[in-house]
Amino acid sequence: MTTSTEARQGTPSGYRILNEADLRDHLASITAVADELGGPPDRWSITEVGDGNLNLVFIVKGTSGGLAVKQALPYVRLVGESWPLPLSRAHYEHLALTHQGRLAPGLVPAIIHHDPVLALTAMELLEPHIIMRRGLVAGTTYPAFVDHVTTFMARTLFFSSDLALSAAEKKEAIASFAGNHALCKIAEDLIFTDPYRIAEQNRWTAPWLDATAADIRADLDLHVAISRLKLKFLSSAEALIHGDLHTGSIMVTERETRVIDPEFAFYGPMGFDIGAVIANLLMAYLASAGHERTNGEREGFERWVLATVEEVWTEFARKFLALWRGEATGDAYPVSLFPGEAGAARLETERQAYMARLFQDTTGFTAAKIIRRILGLAHNIDFELIEDTRQRATCEARALRLARSLMVDTASFTTIGAVTQAARELRHWEPEF
Amino acid sequence: MTTSTEARQGTPSGYRILNEADLRDHLASITAVADELGGPPDRWSITEVGDGNLNLVFIVKGTSGGLAVKQALPYVRLVGESWPLPLSRAHYEHLALTHQGRLAPGLVPAIIHHDPVLALTAMELLEPHIIMRRGLVAGTTYPAFVDHVTTFMARTLFFSSDLALSAAEKKEAIASFAGNHALCKIAEDLIFTDPYRIAEQNRWTAPWLDATAADIRADLDLHVAISRLKLKFLSSAEALIHGDLHTGSIMVTERETRVIDPEFAFYGPMGFDIGAVIANLLMAYLASAGHERTNGEREGFERWVLATVEEVWTEFARKFLALWRGEATGDAYPVSLFPGEAGAARLETERQAYMARLFQDTTGFTAAKIIRRILGLAHNIDFELIEDTRQRATCEARALRLARSLMVDTASFTTIGAVTQAARELRHWEPEF
Numbered sequence: 001m002t003t004s005t006e007a008r009q010g011t012p013s014g015y016r017i018l019n020e021a022d023l024r025d026h027l028a029s030i031t032a033v034a035d036e037l038g039g040p041p042d043r044w045s046i047t048e049v050g051d052g053n054l055n056l057v058f059i060v061k062g063t064s065g066g067l068a069v070k071q072a073l074p075y076v077r078l079v080g081e082s083w084p085l086p087l088s089r090a091h092y093e094h095l096a097l098t099h100q101g102r103l104a105p106g107l108v109p110a111i112i113h114h115d116p117v118l119a120l121t122a123m124e125l126l127e128p129h130i131i132m133r134r135g136l137v138a139g140t141t142y143p144a145f146v147d148h149v150t151t152f153m154a155r156t157l158f159f160s161s162d163l164a165l166s167a168a169e170k171k172e173a174i175a176s177f178a179g180n181h182a183l184c185k186i187a188e189d190l191i192f193t194d195p196y197r198i199a200e201q202n203r204w205t206a207p208w209l210d211a212t213a214a215d216i217r218a219d220l221d222l223h224v225a226i227s228r229l230k231l232k233f234l235s236s237a238e239a240l241i242h243g244d245l246h247t248g249s250i251m252v253t254e255r256e257t258r259v260i261d262p263e264f265a266f267y268g269p270m271g272f273d274i275g276a277v278i279a280n281l282l283m284a285y286l287a288s289a290g291h292e293r294t295n296g297e298r299e300g301f302e303r304w305v306l307a308t309v310e311e312v313w314t315e316f317a318r319k320f321l322a323l324w325r326g327e328a329t330g331d332a333y334p335v336s337l338f339p340g341e342a343g344a345a346r347l348e349t350e351r352q353a354y355m356a357r358l359f360q361d362t363t364g365f366t367a368a369k370i371i372r373r374i375l376g377l378a379h380n381i382d383f384e385l386i387e388d389t390r391q392r393a394t395c396e397a398r399a400l401r402l403a404r405s406l407m408v409d410t411a412s413f414t415t416i417g418a419v420t421q422a423a424r425e426l427r428h429w430e431p432e433f
Numbered sequence: 434m435t436t437s438t439e440a441r442q443g444t445p446s447g448y449r450i451l452n453e454a455d456l457r458d459h460l461a462s463i464t465a466v467a468d469e470l471g472g473p474p475d476r477w478s479i480t481e482v483g484d485g486n487l488n489l490v491f492i493v494k495g496t497s498g499g500l501a502v503k504q505a506l507p508y509v510r511l512v513g514e515s516w517p518l519p520l521s522r523a524h525y526e527h528l529a530l531t532h533q534g535r536l537a538p539g540l541v542p543a544i545i546h547h548d549p550v551l552a553l554t555a556m557e558l559l560e561p562h563i564i565m566r567r568g569l570v571a572g573t574t575y576p577a578f579v580d581h582v583t584t585f586m587a588r589t590l591f592f593s594s595d596l597a598l599s600a601a602e603k604k605e606a607i608a609s610f611a612g613n614h615a616l617c618k619i620a621e622d623l624i625f626t627d628p629y630r631i632a633e634q635n636r637w638t639a640p641w642l643d644a645t646a647a648d649i650r651a652d653l654d655l656h657v658a659i660s661r662l663k664l665k666f667l668s669s670a671e672a673l674i675h676g677d678l679h680t681g682s683i684m685v686t687e688r689e690t691r692v693i694d695p696e697f698a699f700y701g702p703m704g705f706d707i708g709a710v711i712a713n714l715l716m717a718y719l720a721s722a723g724h725e726r727t728n729g730e731r732e733g734f735e736r737w738v739l740a741t742v743e744e745v746w747t748e749f750a751r752k753f754l755a756l757w758r759g760e761a762t763g764d765a766y767p768v769s770l771f772p773g774e775a776g777a778a779r780l781e782t783e784r785q786a787y788m789a790r791l792f793q794d795t796t797g798f799t800a801a802k803i804i805r806r807i808l809g810l811a812h813n814i815d816f817e818l819i820e821d822t823r824q825r826a827t828c829e830a831r832a833l834r835l836a837r838s839l840m841v842d843t844a845s846f847t848t849i850g851a852v853t854q855a856a857r858e859l860r861h862w863e864p865e866f
Binding site: 161162167168170171172174175178179181182184185188193196197220223224226227230231234235236237238266331332333334336337338339342343346350 | 594595600601603604605607608611612614615617618621626629630653654656657659660663664667668669670671699764765766767769770771772775776779783
């Protein structure tokens with residue numbers, strides 16, 4: 001197995017970085033793609049639009065339809081060839097997308113074509129969807145989002161866990177994603193390590209947050225907490241997680257939701273995905289003050305965001321528990337050990353206890369995802385688009401204070417209501433700069 | 434990767450079950466083996482001695498040396514072809530043995546020859562070593578055992594964990610053992626499930642333990658506890674564990690110790706291995722009364738066993754911590770997050786907390802390994818050789834009572850001294866039959 005994984009780390013012969021003309025020729029040669037687009041290939045419009053950090057992304061439009069085409073580069077696009085990154089990530093993304101599409105139909109883009117040699121995937125064009133984070137910055141609410149994202153998480157996590165799979169199926173699934181470690185390593189470094197120490201790539205809103213960043217680099221209780229979370233990320237193979245489930249990986253309209261970009265997928269702790277969603281909503285909430293033109297202008301939006309945080313957890317938990325009660329075909333918690341009415345009641349109590357443990361994990365990972373976006377390499381437009389740096393730093397300091405509390409005092413947050421209450425209390429807190 | 438794993442599940446063409454004549458021809462064709470044995474092949478003595486449940490084991494002696502040759506059968510030897518078991522286990526055993534031999538030299542048998550097609554491994558002949566369990570039944574003490582077994586566990590577990598490996602190395606290692614799921618499944622069923630429910634293969638010392646077995650099948654607190662341990666066994670990829678580290682997998686003389694038979698190896702929770710050693714020592718202790726000819730005859734042996742239980746944990750912890758302090762090259766707990774004197778002190782506190790968590794796991798798995806040997810399919814000669822069934826059941830009932838307490842009240846056992854004290858208190862307890 002090592003051999004095939006290692007082979008996948010190199011650049012396969014036949015791979016080449018496509019320009020728009022190459023891509024036109026390639027797509028024209030695939031019947032399914034040509035049919036989807038419609039009309040003669042020389043009439044197709046092709047535009048490279050990738051604004052992510054890693055890949056090329058082309059929008060292709062024909063006379064009858066459109067496609068989004070993603071090609072992996074053998075390095076990090078944002079940095080260049082000095083930061084190589086294996087093309088194999090396109091393989092794992094395709095694998096994860098296939099899995100998610102089967103389990104959560106309609107909640108990920110449909111795959112039209114995948115070419116393993118070119119590390120290229122053509123997907124349905126999401127129009128008029130926008131990146132959810134942009135909508136949140138603009139103060140837009142998404143009434144269908146909770147239902148969609150909780151269905152996505154409950155189904156993809158439950159059905160890849162020991163509650164749904166046999167141990168043999170799960171071990172094979174773990175192995176099939178084990179080679180994606182270059183992407184995992186990015187998360188390990190940028191989320192769980194660098195923000196807590198001096199690291200070249202770190203940045204923050206200076207000079208306002210200089211003291212806070214230094215405090216966090218000296219906060220040993222926090223370092224113990226993040227190290228425990230990192231260990232969980234390294235060793236808890238609970239479910240196939242998306243691995244990067246922030247609001248920049250979600251495309252929305254008012255009625256539709258699509259989760260994209262699962263190239264960080266691997267078998268890890270479920271709380272990492274749920275925490276990613278909650279963290280990014282909490283950041284949208286605490287960034288909101290920075291986008292007000294008049295005091296209180298976004299109160300309705302902010303109320304919606306906090307209500308959404310609460311519902312993300314409660315709806316996720318409700319759906320996950322319903323799956324567990326109805327479709328527990330896995331090897332964990334065999335029902336034969338919980339016979340009769342008393343057994344069923346005891347198993348139900350244990351299900352609640354399991355969810356309480358998962359909530360603790362979620363709370364810790366929520367905090368980790370907030371801190372990395374304010375003190376680490378990759379930042380969010382939620383905060384970045386606040387032009388007044390002092391105002392931006394004020395919002396960020398509130399989020400850091402919330403995160404510190406969530407990570408170190410995790411056990412005191414026993415309900416999602418306690419989390420939103422803590423966020424609400426910090427909404428008007430004024431840090432001393 | 435799935436493909437190579439699946440291929441390994443079948444019986445490869447070229448595989449055949451060897452009789453003594455076939456084996457002689459095969460071994461004669463391998464220079465390293467013929468040299469080790471010495472003399473003409475037709476003078477070698479070959480005897481099949483396998484008394485385990487799964488494989489053929491031959492003792493081969495030449496004029497200058499001897500070998501133990503183990504060949505996997507495509508089914509469970511004890512049961513026959515109706516219970517198929519993949520030959521791939523010989524591959525995983527060889528992989529684990531190689532890993533253990535590198536990390537704990539002199540504590541596993543040296544490999545002389547491995548044939549993947551025949552699922553056959555030739556190892557150094559361990560003479561005059563005996564299976565440790567037989568020695569314990571006879572009341573023999575092993576003064577070097579603690580040092581050896583704790584070195585074996587500390588080194589094999591530490592160096593395969595996130596404390597020593599990069600995340601990439603560890604993920605590759607997990608994948609390389611992921612195909613061994615048929616063996617894992619045996620543990621999942623026979624240790625974590627069947628003893629707690631009606632199952633055809635269960636047996637116990639009837640009629641004396643009928644009521645106790647029924648109590649355990651109805652004990653929902655215990656069922657929750659064993660289910661949590663099972664989930665940990667299924668999803669905690671902490672280290673490459675031996676997977677079957679009982680006193681029947683250890684060969685000893687007064688001065689030497691060799692750990693054999695790692696065919697159940699996979700990436701699982703460390704506490705499972707440590708708990709296996711402790712459980713089997715505790716069973717030797719509580720079985721000892723059944724092997725007395727006169728009251729108190731084995732007091733010295735029993736004191737040694739309990740002292741050994743304590744030292745297995747304390748020496749393991751001491752050696753594991755020393756490795757962590759000195760050779761922490763892995764991705765978990767990066768020292769850069771714990772700078773200076775204050776950082777070093779905080780990390781040391783966290784190391785102790787980590788060991789306390791590992792001790793809790795160990796305590797739970799200890800209990801699981803005791804219960805499966807008394808109520809499940811596979812029993813121990815520690816108890817089985819007590820001919821008076823009422824006396825045997827008395828010893829077993831004490832062990833079950835200890836195990837129930839260890840598994841359900843795990844948190845109240847914060848030191849290994851508390852575990853041995855509980856065992857000591859049960860040594861003279863008389864169950865009501």
